[in-house]
Amino acid sequence: MRAITIPEPGEPDALVPADVPAPTAGPGEVLVEVVAAGVNRADVQQRKGAYPPPPGASELPGLEVSGRISALGEGTQDAGWAVGDEICALLAGGGYAETVAVPVGQLLPVPDGIPLGDAAALPEVACTVWSNLVMEAGLRDGETVLLHGGSSGIGTMAIQVATALGARVAVTAGSAQKLAACRELGAEILVNYREQDFVEELRDATGGAGADVILDVVGAAYLTDNVRALAHDGRLVVIGLLGGRKGELDLGALLVKRAKVMATSLRSRSLASKAEIVAQVREHVWPWIAAGQVRPLIQSRHPLEDAAAAHREMEASEHIGKILLSVAE
Numbered sequence: 001m002r003a004i005t006i007p008e009p010g011e012p013d014a015l016v017p018a019d020v021p022a023p024t025a026g027p028g029e030v031l032v033e034v035v036a037a038g039v040n041r042a043d044v045q046q047r048k049g050a051y052p053p054p055p056g057a058s059e060l061p062g063l064e065v066s067g068r069i070s071a072l073g074e075g076t077q078d079a080g081w082a083v084g085d086e087i088c089a090l091l092a093g094g095g096y097a098e099t100v101a102v103p104v105g106q107l108l109p110v111p112d113g114i115p116l117g118d119a120a121a122l123p124e125v126a127c128t129v130w131s132n133l134v135m136e137a138g139l140r141d142g143e144t145v146l147l148h149g150g151s152s153g154i155g156t157m158a159i160q161v162a163t164a165l166g167a168r169v170a171v172t173a174g175s176a177q178k179l180a181a182c183r184e185l186g187a188e189i190l191v192n193y194r195e196q197d198f199v200e201e202l203r204d205a206t207g208g209a210g211a212d213v214i215l216d217v218v219g220a221a222y223l224t225d226n227v228r229a230l231a232h233d234g235r236l237v238v239i240g241l242l243g244g245r246k247g248e249l250d251l252g253a254l255l256v257k258r259a260k261v262m263a264t265s266l267r268s269r270s271l272a273s274k275a276e277i278v279a280q281v282r283e284h285v286w287p288w289i290a291a292g293q294v295r296p297l298i299q300s301r302h303p304l305e306d307a308a309a310a311h312r313e314m315e316a317s318e319h320i321g322k323i324l325l326s327v328a329e
Helices: 041-047 123-136 153-165 176-185 198-205 220-229 251-257 271-290 304-316
Strands: 002-005 016-019 029-039 064-072 086-090 099-103 107-109 144-148 168-173 189-192 211-216 230-238 260-263 298-303 322-326
Touching: 002 304, 016 304, 029 123, 029 304, 041 304, 064 099, 064 123, 086 123, 086 271, 099 271, 107 271, 123 153, 123 211, 123 230, 123 271, 144 153, 144 198, 153 168, 153 176, 153 271, 153 322, 168 176, 168 198, 176 189, 189 198, 198 220, 211 220, 220 230, 220 251, 230 251, 298 304, 304 322
Parallel strands: 144 168, 144 211, 168 189, 211 230, 230 260, 298 322
Antiparallel strands: 002 016, 029 064, 029 099, 029 322, 064 086, 086 107
16 A cells, blocks of 8 residues: 655655555454545654554554545444445554554544535644543633733634633634634633743733633743643643743742643544544534535645655645645545
8 A cells, every 4th residue: 555654763854655555454453445534743742753643553654634534443343333334433553644543432423514525624732632631631611811822723622612611712823814713713811922922911811810721832931831821720731842841840839729731632642542532522523524514624735755845834834723634635
């Protein structure tokens, strides 16, 4: 089968199309003929050699796909899926390929009203957003959430999910165009991080209270200001390290605010944990998508063989929403 390999870590041209052996469905897995694959920051980090796949996962990049089930592995016949079903799926790796093996608990049906080729934009962001905003941080109706990188794939999904939950949404982004897109999705507090201090803007907009929940992809560079921006009993969830790994944490500020700092990763979770997240996403988020309340935003599509161009677009950080690879019709 055709796939994108990474013979040596490096720049986008380190992504090399090649013919590789097709996977087989192990116990508890199904085979999926891939129609489209999502491109994520984690793929970029893996390409650079900074984010290796967990033990036992495919060495190929790609954390989400959409496609059709082509074979059922041992122990999956009673799981409610059949050959030919159109699905999308959360992966630990292997999505940049014509065929991928998927643990059956990580399959999702394509939501009503979503084309199969668009559904690849959903699993990683929906599972990341739901697991962190709801399962970890407990975001609820009436609270304020601050989303850094509001125009990203995760950000655009998080705005919509938080709005559907009844939360008030604040975002940071780096241009007026990106902030306008966030506003259209439901964000109320818009901060251009290149020109404004998000801590002060958030305090002004909340009467000094701050954010009940912060979802952060930046990491160390924002740690101090994130703690300053938290409300009393606030929860900071760090899911990315674009701004570095090590920062200084004021424990006194946390004590005064009774605040929590959490750091999570979806890729390294156990199969059981991922299956629970996927089940909750199917129960809670999929109905919002079917009703048109939540939708995937797709910036662009690139052929599988041109994955390097997709990564260059990702690293330019001008996109709004998701970048996809088209693998098959």
